[in-house]
Amino acid sequence: MSNIEIHPYEPCYRKEWEQFVRNSDNGTMFQLQAFLDYHNQGKFNFHHFMFRKDNQLVALLPGGFSKQNSKQFWSPVGASYGSFVADDIPFELSLEIVDSFMEYCPKNNIDEVFLIPPPIIYSRNIAQHFEYAMLYRKFDFEYHYISHAIELRHGADFLKHFDKTSRKSLHKILREGKLEIRESKDYATFNEILIENKARHNVKPTHSLEDMIRIAELLPENVRLNLVYYEGKAIAGSWLFFCNNQVVLCFYNMMKFEYEHLRPIYLIMYETVRRGIEEGYRWVDIGVSQDTSADDPMTPSINLINFKERFDSRGILRSTYHFKFR
Secondary structure, three states: OOOOEEEEOOHHHHHHHHHHHHHOOOOOHHHOHHHHOOOOOOOOEEOOEEEEEOOEEEEEEOOEEOOOOOOEEEEOOOOOOOOOEOOOOOHHHHHHHHHHHHHHHHHOOOOEEEEOOOOHHHOOOOOOHHHHHHHHOOOEEEEEEEEEEEEOOOHHHHHHHOOHHHHHHHHHHHHHOOEEEEEEOOHHHHHHHHHHHHHOOOOOOOOOHHHHHHHHHHOOOOEEEEEEEEOOEEEEEEEEEEOOOOEEEEEEEEEOHHHHHHOHHHHHHHHHHHHHHHOOOOEEEEEEOEOOOOOOOOOEOHHHHHHHHHHOEEEEEEEEEEEEOO
16 A cells, blocks of 8 residues: 555646656656646646655646546646656655556546656656556556657767768758748748648648747747748748757758758758757757558658658657556
8 A cells, every 4th residue: 555645736736836847857848737728728638646755746647537538547638748757766666656546546437547758868867767667567558659869969069970961961051051040939930831841741730820829928948939041031940849958859840842952951950959959958859750641650751760860860769658447
């Protein structure tokens, strides 16, 4: 029997919640209440949990219940990453937290749990205590996705580690100076590029123009929009999330395809890595690389992966942990 106390999050705990996430070992902007606030009220059935031991807050679990099945708990809901948020704690305490939640669920009408933690690169101290604790308690996996990330370990010499095609293209772009990249708040123009780009793949963006503006207003220190200009016109852009002090996430890298020959995405990648190193980050996450047209959602997009690997990126797993009580 665990001596961990679990209680639901209430607005009166907001300051404590936000401070805990920002000071935690594995927390990201996606687990902040400020991020979740961008959703219209009632869109999701949020239900977050707080875990205390000896009256001390030791973990958080953002999430909520499926609107299709009120006995099914998801973490995250309305965000990219969720699962347990904690400090750099020992394995034994991590296991105790997982066990306490597994005791809590069947007693509180929760039949099924889906948890998506951030990939390991988001942790300040590399550890997978919670992941092992869940697997030890017989969680299984729903899906694994392959994401790609660039480790910012080469400092000012990073360009030497891009492949030959990237280096050649970037030397030409930087020498000629025809493309300019700069920070912008012109979300309307970026949204046009985003919609046009996604339509080529028969999908719609995750975020509307209003969503992007709202997130930028709620978390100005965590969000940046860079646009690439050619002859005064925006032809490409990147919406960046500074998820914690470890990782910069390229949430959208988009361009107008009639300007593909100018290779604006190469300039975006160069500037993102350069600024990430300059500002003290350890990784640039360039997102999942799945073939969205395939029947199997785990199908990798080989062309996209090959492109990402030009920038010295490596594959990392983004996994969904699953447990069914009944």
